Amino acid sequence: MLELLRWTTLHPALVHLPLGILPLAALAYAMAVVRRSERWTFAADMALFIGAGGTVLAAGFGLVAYLVLDWPSGWAPWPVIHLALGASSTAAVVSAAVFRGLTRRRRMVASRGLAAISFLLVLAAAGTGWVGGEVLVFHGGAAVRAAGDGLLAPPVTWPEGPPSSVADAMGRLRSTWAANNGALTRVLVDRPTEPRFREVAENARLIQQLARWLMREGPELTGVGGAGFDDEEEEVGAERRRHGRGATAREHLRQMAGDLLARARSLEDAALHQDVLEVMHRQGELTAACAGCHQHLRWNRERD
Ligand code: HEC
Known part of the structure; x- marks a missing residue:
């Protein structure tokens, strides 16, 4: 060690x-x-x-x-x-x-x-x-x-304006998610306090903004993820085969961003009610939404 x-x-x-x-x-x-x-x-x-x-x-x-x-x-x-x-x-x-x-x-x-x-x-x-x-x-x-070698770092500053790319949005998601992990860890090992719940609710609101942006802009950005799977029939075809139901990568991204939005909303709700157990569950579900989308759209691509 x-x-x-x-x-x-x-x-x-x-x-x-x-x-x-x-x-x-x-x-x-x-x-x-x-x-x-x-x-x-x-x-x-x-x-x-x-x-x-x-x-x-x-x-x-x-x-x-x-x-x-x-x-x-x-x-x-x-x-x-x-x-x-x-x-x-x-x-x-x-x-x-x-x-x-x-x-x-x-x-x-x-x-x-x-x-x-x-x-x-x-x-x-x-x-x-x-x-x-x-x-x-x-x-x-x-x-x-x-x-976490820096992966758990909260935002240094909150950038102005909408994200410039999917990777930029992910960077913002990472840091707000990390800030909430930190706040909830302090709730767990120290104690629940009003300011900590307020911080979690505020971050959950920022995650909702990012999820809305992903639903709106993500699918339209050419070369989502830098690998260009949007533009390539072959890749989209591969996505279709993988997920059945004729879902394209674009539709998938929109759906999963919608899932993230719903979970961030419930997290905000739980934090506003200062319900410790509920907040812990919601943060876990939100994290699972990140992982779910990454599994389908980030790690599952042939070119990765
Ligand atoms: C709607 C789908 C989706 C959701 C939901 C999602 N991600 Fe991502 N994420 C992606 C894709 C696609 C990439 C690959 C982007 C690229 O390579 O440019 C990615 C990449 C990343 C990266 C690496 C970015 C980089 O610069 O290489 C981080 C960090 C990340 N996501 C964090 C998160 C966190 C934290 C959450 C949850 C709060 C989350 N993501 C939710 C789709 C998603």
Whole structure:
């Protein structure tokens, strides 16, 4: 159950080196400027060099984690923002270190400009760390086993407007469903409270909106699911054979979205009545509606 090292957890372990030492470099450059001191400059340079080495290591394993992790749907654009910030702050720290390496014999005492740049490097590293620590790990639980490796993450922000695709709608369904799982888990292991029921009812309302959108727009979107089964007679034929009753994939999607809508309505009802047992049953049924549709339309396709 326990492992000494994992590809995905090396990055969050390593980032502490640059995040810890770069502020020391900045403070030491500031002291060097104030005191016109070669010794403080030397200490700052060493901290910068070690910080640059640590940054490269952390960034390298960050890229590994980015590639290895199965990012939950609906997380965009946060993983990419973190990657871009990480790559640019690494480039900045390494450039500063290389610049210092080339010029330190000529300038034994740090300049004001260098001190200012080192503070900017700290800000860049902190911003990158905030996205990684706050959004991806604290909120999302990326690569945290107890958080379902991020699959149980509630929404980060609720996007404006209707979904742009079926996958986008699914990302929103995942996060609202996950928020309700979290709320109901707290009801179970802690206690039922009014705000928790209110949260469940509110999320169930959002799920209803998404289900209505799926009923209306889902079947019309060409290439539903990115695999294009809507447009391909062969695939539709296969769906028909599989389900009998002449149901096409489109009709099926509409029906199952209708099922999801009905279940989300009963969940909202139960939550408004603050009925613990009823709410638990309804969340289970809602989850089964997700699984049912996935079984027919997501996992059951030849091309998957
Ligand atoms: C009406 C059918 C239907 C229902 C109901 C449904 N799904 Fe889906 N879901 C799909 C299809 C089809 C895909 C594949 C979409 C794709 O590959 O673009 C999918 C894919 C997903 C994905 C992966 C999306 C991605 O970016 O690859 C997630 C997560 C998901 N669904 C969550 C849920 C949850 C949670 C529920 C229930 C609250 C749910 N779905 C209910 C049809 C449905």
